[in-house]
Amino acid sequence: MNLHTYCKSCKKDIKIKSNASTRPDLQMEKGDEFNVNCQNCGKTEKKHVNDIKAEPNNLVILIGVGIGIIATFFLWIYFGAIGSISLIIPFLFWQQQASEIKSFNSYMIRRK
Known part of the structure; x- marks a missing residue:
């Protein structure tokens, strides 16, 4: 973020x-x-x-995409098509970023 x-x-x-x-x-x-x-x-x-x-950090999302691609490649070799489930990793990184941003932007501090 x-x-x-x-x-x-x-x-x-x-x-x-x-x-x-x-x-x-x-x-x-x-x-x-x-x-x-x-x-x-x-x-x-x-x-x-x-x-x-707050705004999303695209570097974190790109790291998630990289990890997802690498995990899918290795899991595909060892477990076959079930390894494609690891493509959900980038979505998890994006979802985590979105929830952090929403919680930061929605909470306001009382001005004195």
Whole structure:
């Protein structure tokens, strides 16, 4: 899951570097409001935790696809057609990402 917000002056996305999986975790890590620096225009803005949005990390989904293809290949050799069930692995990675994103974006922190 990638976290991002937008710059008010140039309207470009700003990526937030954090491993927080929920909004309260992000709040504990960075505080209610924190400064972000736009890499495009160089402006520094103060953003509230609720202004941060989550989006899927395509790298994780691609890793799931790779693992699924490799597992299907080896299981097909040893078990035959039953090995094709491992094609569900990328779907599991995608489903996990979607549930994390939904839980992050749906929970809001009360503004003070």
